[in-house]
Amino acid sequence: MKYSFASLLRNAFSYHENWQSAWRSPEPKREYDAIIVGGGGHGLATAYYMAKEHGMRNIAVIEKGWLGGGNTGRNTTIIRSNYLRDNSAQIYEHALKLYEGLSQELNYNIMFSQRGVLNLAHNQHDLRELSRRVNAIRLNGVDSEFLNPQQTKAFCPILNVSPNSRYPVLGASLQRRGGTARHDAVAWGYARGANNLGVDIIQNCEVTGIRQSDGRVEGVETSRGFIGAKKVGVVVSGHASVLADMAGFRMPIESHPLQALVSEPIKPMHDTVVMSNAVHVYVSQSDKGELVIGAGIDGYCGYSQRGSFPIVEEQINALVELFPIVSRLRMMRQWGGTVDVCPDASPIIGKTPVKHLYFNCGWGTGGFKATPGSGWAFAHTIAQDEPHELNAPYTLERFNSGYLIDEHGAAAVAH
Amino acid sequence: MLLIECPYCGPRDETDFKCGGEAHITRPEKPADADDQSWGDYLFMRTNSMGTHYEMWCHSHGCRRWFNVCRDTLSNKIHAVYKMGEPPPRVDDPTRSRSQ
Incomplete structure (x- = not known):
């Protein structure tokens, strides 16, 4: 059955109890x-x-x-x-x-949202590497642009761009076509x-x-x-x-635990994706309002599908430093997966x-x-x-x- | 948090250590004669066991010495810690494991 407004309306009359299963x-x-x-x-x-x-x-x-x-x-x-x-x-x-x-x-609505993806640079080396990447990516016909700290702040207002912060934001690359999907x-x-x-x-x-x-x-x-x-x-x-x-x-290949966590749901406050490879924290806000936060991998092999606590601690340190506004936010769920890392x-x-x-x-x-x-x-x-x-x-x-x-x-x- | 028993210093938290990857991988004996296949195997191919796994660790924030650990990669249980150069202990583990 094709999903459409007509099928939604038709099923509304039977209290949505007769939707057929999506696959056999x-x-x-x-x-x-x-x-x-x-x-x-x-x-x-x-x-x-x-x-x-x-x-x-x-x-x-x-x-x-x-x-x-x-x-x-x-x-x-x-x-x-990028x-x-x-x-x-x-x-x-x-x-x-x-x-x-x-x-x-x-x-099928995969809720693809092209809200832009920011990659942050925290030191001079990051900055040079980022500029090089932006140029290389554009030469390959992929959209990418460089933002200075003020432009970064304008694009993501909750970001701490103070020069006194532990991870100062010296610039960022932005891929506007990037984003998230369900x-x-x-x-x-x-x-x-x-x-x-x-x-x-x-x-x-x-x-x-x-x-x-x-x-x-x-x-x-x-x-x-x-x-x-x-x-x-x-x-x-x-x-x-x-x-x-x-x-x-x-x-x-070596298999490592990789973990992520989500916060309690809050009102919309973060309408893009921020990634910081240097401090291993990746943040977006889901449609439900939770902040979705990704961490780095554990340094040793594991199939346990759960990560170690020091990684979470490191990730939350970086998160609070980059986004002071979330310092009193509580984390709701935390989980891990097993990723296959190639040399x-x-x-x-x-x-x-x-x-x-x-x-x-x-x-x-x-x-x-x-x-x-x-x-x-x-x-x-x-x-x-x-x-x-x-x-x-x-x-x-x-x-x-x-x-x-x-x-x-x-x-x-x-x- | 893993509690790892350094053979020189005693038990310490995992944050004291750095994992150096799979243990008992030997460099080709005559490097000049080794072909691409054996170099690739030596440099990149890994056992990556699900279950009993033998790996190297360094007590990087302690005595800075290397040693070996036999750990279960599913349960994270540490079966044995032994010094470099010692033979790997045999572990009778009920979980799935592959020959090392």
Whole structure:
């Protein structure tokens, strides 16, 4: 059913009790043309674009928990494409362009709000790096502008730009097309879109093994039995190394806890997104009025989906220094996710040593913003058995050839 | 907050320490003969265990000495702390773990 004013009106007469579910919950078939392991935003987007752009219909998405219950539902929902490297700019900008039309395309309101994203500079080095980035980003055709402290203050009045502060604001870069979206809605919208194109979405089904013979994939062992597949795409973020281990190869990935928190809801006071890579604090205000605050990763590996307290303390220190107005605000919820960090802070999207087994991982702390672009490129990679030009550089082999896409310290420490 | 038992100083909060990543990774013995594959494996490939994990820590705000820790990455339980050069202790852990 198409969501529209007419359908809203029609359902109002039955007290909204007869809305049909947004996707089916089918029993797994014996075999599929392709299986996507991981029902987060990236996996569902992949299935959607495989069905829509490449005409594949016999596809399943397998999720061990519930849709979008991993990092898709745990991030701070920031979307931007102001990356330094050419390869990064292309894939993140493609994602941002898809986001711009996504609510219409999916007939599902993802609440995409282009409220602008500010990246702060706190010292002379930050300032030079930021100016360089603004210029590099503009050369790649992505919008970006430089703001001095007064312009920054005008754009975000609650920001403390005093020269006496612990983290003085010496300038900022602004991407006006950046912003936030409802992260659950992105997963649900893609799930509904994929379902309407015939994709089977199977929840509560954990992959326990990857069956292969003669170096090619045959299917996956799951908690609900063996499911055959001609092709398997794995998009499991923090658990990429675990799945790679099942398939018999290693990944250059380390999984770290990354946490975020939200405050109690307050009246609208912050209508943009402020990021400070140097002090690891990322702040926006949700439509419900909560401040959504992202932190840095723990310095050690972990799959616990909960972060350590010192990180929260550090993050709140920086928050109060940058926004003195929030000093008496209480925090309401705090949670963590498991992020898959690559040595060069760029993802791996492509083929693996096993034929017809594909991996999409290593998005680290910043995968949400890339969801549509990642799905788009990965769908092409699986359907055509060769990478799309967007993800061609993002191979696993780059860690042997040395062709790294170094986003560390440039732009990608953030979400 | 992890409570880590430094083998030289005793138990301290995790903020005293810096994690140095996976332990027991050995540099190619003859660097000049190592090919791209083995350099890539040495520099970048990681076990990244879910469960029992062997890693290096440095007591950076204390004695500044390095040592090894065997920790469960799911529960954060520390099974053992041992000095550099000592063999990794074997842990019979009921949680999922992969061979180290």
